[in-house]
Amino acid sequence: MQYDSVWDKLHEECGVFGIYDKEADIPRYVYWGLFALQHRGQESGGIALTDGTDIHNHRGMGLISSVFEKELPANEGGPIGIGHVRYSTTGSNNPRNIQPLAVYTSMGEIALAHNGNLTNARELRTRLEDDGATFQTTMDSEVIVNLISRSRKPTIEERIIDSMTQIKGAFSLVLMTNKKLYGARDPLGFRPLCIGRTETSGYVIASETCALDAIGATFVRDVKPGEFIEIGADGLKSTMYAEAERKQVCSFEYIYFARPDSIMDGQDVYQARLAMGREMWNETHYDADLVISVPDSGTTAALGYSMASGIPFNFGLIKNRYMGRTFIKPDQKQRELAVRMKLNVVKSVVKGKRIVMVDDSIVRGTTSGIICRLLREAGAKEVYMCVSAPPVKYSCFYGIDTSVRKELIASDLSVEEIRKYIGVDKLHFISFDGLAKAMPEIPKENMCLACFNNDYPTEIPANEEGEKYALEGKC
Numbered sequence: 001m002q003y004d005s006v007w008d009k010l011h012e013e014c015g016v017f018g019i020y021d022k023e024a025d026i027p028r029y030v031y032w033g034l035f036a037l038q039h040r041g042q043e044s045g046g047i048a049l050t051d052g053t054d055i056h057n058h059r060g061m062g063l064i065s066s067v068f069e070k071e072l073p074a075n076e077g078g079p080i081g082i083g084h085v086r087y088s089t090t091g092s093n094n095p096r097n098i099q100p101l102a103v104y105t106s107m108g109e110i111a112l113a114h115n116g117n118l119t120n121a122r123e124l125r126t127r128l129e130d131d132g133a134t135f136q137t138t139m140d141s142e143v144i145v146n147l148i149s150r151s152r153k154p155t156i157e158e159r160i161i162d163s164m165t166q167i168k169g170a171f172s173l174v175l176m177t178n179k180k181l182y183g184a185r186d187p188l189g190f191r192p193l194c195i196g197r198t199e200t201s202g203y204v205i206a207s208e209t210c211a212l213d214a215i216g217a218t219f220v221r222d223v224k225p226g227e228f229i230e231i232g233a234d235g236l237k238s239t240m241y242a243e244a245e246r247k248q249v250c251s252f253e254y255i256y257f258a259r260p261d262s263i264m265d266g267q268d269v270y271q272a273r274l275a276m277g278r279e280m281w282n283e284t285h286y287d288a289d290l291v292i293s294v295p296d297s298g299t300t301a302a303l304g305y306s307m308a309s310g311i312p313f314n315f316g317l318i319k320n321r322y323m324g325r326t327f328i329k330p331d332q333k334q335r336e337l338a339v340r341m342k343l344n345v346v347k348s349v350v351k352g353k354r355i356v357m358v359d360d361s362i363v364r365g366t367t368s369g370i371i372c373r374l375l376r377e378a379g380a381k382e383v384y385m386c387v388s389a390p391p392v393k394y395s396c397f398y399g400i401d402t403s404v405r406k407e408l409i410a411s412d413l414s415v416e417e418i419r420k421y422i423g424v425d426k427l428h429f430i431s432f433d434g435l436a437k438a439m440p441e442i443p444k445e446n447m448c449l450a451c452f453n454n455d456y457p458t459e460i461p462a463n464e465e466g467e468k469y470a471l472e473g474k475c
Helices: 026-036 121-130 141-150 156-164 209-214 251-257 269-284 299-309 332-342 366-377 415-422 432-438
Strands: 014-020 044-050 055-061 080-086 101-105 108-118 169-176 181-185 194-197 203-206 218-222 227-232 235-240 290-293 317-319 343-345 354-359 382-387 426-429
Touching (some): 014 026, 014 108, 014 169, 026 044, 055 108, 080 108, 101 141, 108 121, 181 203, 194 209, 203 209, 203 227, 209 218, 251 269, 251 432, 269 382, 332 366, 354 366, 366 382, 366 415, 415 426
Parallel strands (some): 382 426
Antiparallel strands (some): 014 203, 044 080, 101 108, 108 169, 181 227, 194 203
């Protein structure tokens, strides 16, 4: 498996966007929405549009600005468009896997964009293949369109709902036909999805509120877990197709994935990250001279730590924003050189200082150790590290690429062992209670913390060998 060994971060999932508006420039609005969601996936992107009769799909590899570098798709004249930016949590890095997916069914064309991961995708795919279905991609998203096309329900809306009742795991979807826009969120609400109104009384469905802001739309509300949204000439219609026993929003959306200017399920992401820094100060009270962040995802929490403690914040690390993903290197020396290209220490800021360095997570520990060494080479007197996520000990099956458990440093090492491994003087991970206090709008029991505590809210899937993952006796 390839991962960005230099940044050593959990990978984003995907971003979805859909609009129904009879007066808007649909291709431009979808493009702007996807541009605002680019942080959720940089591997590929696409836009599906309708002329009222046919769906036209425009897709490519790379950033959305690269996919449509020469020009945007032509305005087909229809009032509907959907878009997708992707990182491959399920399915290889393959042009065939670019979304939206557009297929013909007995009830006409349908296009789909999916954020999340289906935990029963292999089981459903095997069943569909046994029934004669063929697949063109390696994505679990294609399972959904197959279920829709094979449903025997009398309307396309009922067919979509029928497919929703068969899939398990995490999914936020936007779908379109030539006449209507649809949205759906899984019964536990793992992945975010919201509704907005455009200035011309159209509707938008998007992964985050920042995408609404980008096109001047007004936030209406979040899509509820287990809710199906239908938008057409007659306005918006809501159907609850499932009731969840408990809501389970992904805590990492607030720690790292979401843009800080978004609001999800009532919780302001920026304020949550500030509060995470404040809670880490309450839990540590480190005597230090300076607070810095690992940019950019650790910056807001670092500001919170500084504000609560009174310890000055400064930019001790500068990120090269023009360096793309850097994949695994053949040896440690080349990996360290790549880190030096991506991050550089401001020596005049850190020299002689006792530093609190704030980051959002430690996954494998490779980058944290290199950064600590760079700080010491620049003259830092002591390095204390605070992490605004608890130790990541378990794999995620709901749309985040945490890879296999054995690659997660906290799966085998204690906090003290991790501290020694990365070479910091002190190391602190935010507590579960501190994380909960930082997100007052999300009750602790409604957070998915499975990658931290092994409490999976659904049955976990089989691995590639067809066996259940062994997680502390659970399967």
